[in-house]
Amino acid sequence: MSRIDIAPTRPEDERLPLATSFGYGIQHILAMFGGVIAVPLIIGGAAGLSTTDRVILVSSCLFISGLATLLQTLGVPGFGAQLPLVQGISFATVATMLAIIGKGGEHGLRSVYGAIIVAAVIGVLIVPLFAKVIQLFPPVVTGSVITVIGLSLMPTAAGWITGQQTITVGAKTVDNPDYLAPHNVALAAVTLAAVLILSRIRRFTRIAIVGGLVIGTVVGALFGDVSTASLSGASVFALPHPFAFGAPIFQIGAIVSMTIAILVIMVETTADLLAVAEVVGTRIDSKRVSAGLRADMTSSVVAPVFNSFPATAFAQNVGLVAITGIKSRFAVAAGGLVLVVLGLSPMASGVFNLIPSPVLGGAGIVLFGTVAASGVRTLTKVRYSGTNNLIVVATAVGLGMIPVVTDDFWSRFPSWFQTIFDSGISSTAIAAVLLNLLFNVFGGRAGGSTLAAAPAGGVSTTELRILAEGGAFEAGEAVRVTCPSEAA
Template sequence: MNAENPTTAADTPPDVPVGRRPEDERLPFLTNLSYGVQHILAMFGGVIAVPLIIGGAAGLTPEQKAVLVAGCLFLSGIATMVQTIGFPGVGSQLPLVQGVSFATVATMLAIIGDDGTDGLRSAFGAIMVAGLVGLAAIPLFAKIVQLFPAVVTGSVITVIGLSLMPVAARWITGNEMITVDGEQVHNPEFGDVANIGIAMATLLLILVFSKIAKLTRVAILLGLVGGTIIAAIAGKINTSGLSGADVVGIPEPFAFGMPTFQAAAIISMIIAILVIMVETTADILAVGEVVETKVDTKRVSKGLRADMGASAIAPVFNAFPATAFAQNVGLVALTGIKSRFAVAAGGGVLIVLGLSPAAAAVVGMIPTPVLGGAGIALFGTVAASGIRTLTKVDYSGTTNMLVVAVSIAMGMVPVVSPHFWSGLPSWAGTILESGISSAAITAVLLNLLFNVWRPVEPSGMAMAAARARNVSDVEMRVLAEGGSFEAGQTVKVKSPAVDSSAGH
């Protein structure tokens, strides 16, 4: 990449008509469905975790938590289908799975506080307003795509994968501390050897299936199924969720009452929504790199509209803000299935799960260590995709190495030290506590500082003008050495050669 003329890596492939792009591949129905189920199993733990956390903070009953879970599944399915299929002005038409975002959890917990369902309704009101603000900001926000050359996208994609690794680890070991009777105590099951063994067995199955040519594309699905069977043999399956679950359950709009609107809650949620927009933009660019398709400002805008539109209507279905799931970007990279219609089929599965508590309970039986074993492969693949993008960067004679180093380091700070920014004002902490946002902001600013906002050396300006006049190679050498000449002047060159990197 030429640092003086940065280009978005996703812009490199030729622009081909809709219907002939890699992501437009159409597969047989059952093939689409199997790949779609694989996508949903890979992200299911994440999409149900948020409503369970928020429901617990709001003091909801198990039945009320089930309402939140069903609403989040239903909304995620709708948002996924809109994002993948696309409608006029909405949807990136990329293989992206949409799910409820972890980025807003801390903000929602702060809004809810000790107010129970009243606090939950305040959070819903803040989400609706913030989603609408996000929609209004898209025309300006989407223009940042031109600030994402390979040195930026590679750094951010790498951090996306690395920042997800603690999630996989917690799925395997559980949380070290748990709440019992309102007090934090050590989790006696933390780091259970049996759970670690199940996770490693799942990972091993995925590797074995990936080695078999005919099974590579469904390796994750088969690994999850195999891991679940192993967990069942080990007595690690919890079937309590199946008891009393309805076969069909239509989401009740505003099941917890009409939203309320409080200025402080709205402001804090707007900041969280901006973080989601940064993360979604990064995921759109990341999947564009993986699929090797063109991603421009228009496409980012459409993707963000699907994201923000889903977030704005989420409270109607008792759900929370949506975002693109990075682990599914890793699944696209790992399996090579680039078809957006396969992911759309997964969106249909999510809708069915949202309308059938019994079906959701069956999928929810997959133990978290099994998901963690798969997560190691998926999240590692996202990081590897970022590293692959970074190989396209020109490091010779530039400060790009420093841009990459500092960006990744800043992105990892909140991962290795979650409370690093706790002393900052809450709005700043919300932004910087996301490793993805920290990396993106750092990478964009450093790229602007070192590669865009820099003076052009006189010799470089002269050489550019000389190229336009088609001067001789001898004259170009003089210019490269910082010399000058008049039209028709005879020049003498002392050195027989000039470093080819001069003037670049």
């Protein structure tokens, strides 16, 4: 008897024409650009940096995001999940970094960099242990987490549309006259309508997001909503300068706080890895999660050297993969290369920054909603009749939405507790895993979700038919084929 074990072709390994790959890669960059530059602008402002120094922060963050994306998508042995994931600067560390900076200015910023380096090294060391949690993520858990990922991003989209309630003018903080301005809402609505219309036209479905962004930006320019200030005085090329703000400072308290934030990032990255694998339709195991987390943490170790902050998977781009159907990791890698170029060219990054925030918000409604819808689709695979799964989903999603709808809910709790539970994603992940263990593993009813089964290798029925028709084995020969088993 012959045994044939054939590694299935992974959908993420599809190779597209070079121009097509860069086209879709740029679409990914457009979708996440506002998010990746927001963190350096916030931290730069808190540290009291000049406009020139803030440009350095933004360029550095783009540069590191590009390198991290290349490592995650292309991968080297032991590093990178080889999935279509865009890496960007994490919002999960913003509150911690602001607390560390305090009133310390650049000195506080150097303390942030020191804390990130040590915390990320700790993250690298615990990856093998942390990656084993993949077994704790059956569909009842992953569906809940993915749903909340999408829902928790909605305030970001709304904030892009409404603008900030207050702005800084000189040394004063004043009310923003454009806050909740009807013309901003209208511009977002135009962008949303453009995305929806393009999605209905078959030939434009895969570029609906970038098409909507272009149309929205053109309309915004006609009404004077596009500012070219980011282009004035920007250099065409500038190499990143290591430790531009001085050597990092290592403080125990800052390191402890940042280590907690890094653990939150690892939870969120694990959720994003599972989410994109679900969207792509590929298998993922603890080894692949380990490689993805290791790439995440390694990028975060290197980030402070080049004046950047922890990089992690961007959930909004998971929605873009779902919308466009482009699952190729090489297309996302092309986007990573574009990010590197933008990081080396302040002028080029300024061009991308021309997109008005309401335009990003209009597209974000679709992007983030698609992530939530992917979670709902996963939850449809869960058996509810005769199980405790309904209460697991209801409680996990409910707890995860608390910090989304009331951002100061945990404000009177210890800072370490706030760091963990102020993230709706980590709140949901922790609650869903613990409730699944409580109700379905240690005291569950028959048929309830327990632990995710390890994916097995093999071939599909379609692949077996193709092999048979192609004469891969002789008539009458007994063949044993290893087929993939379905995850619990």
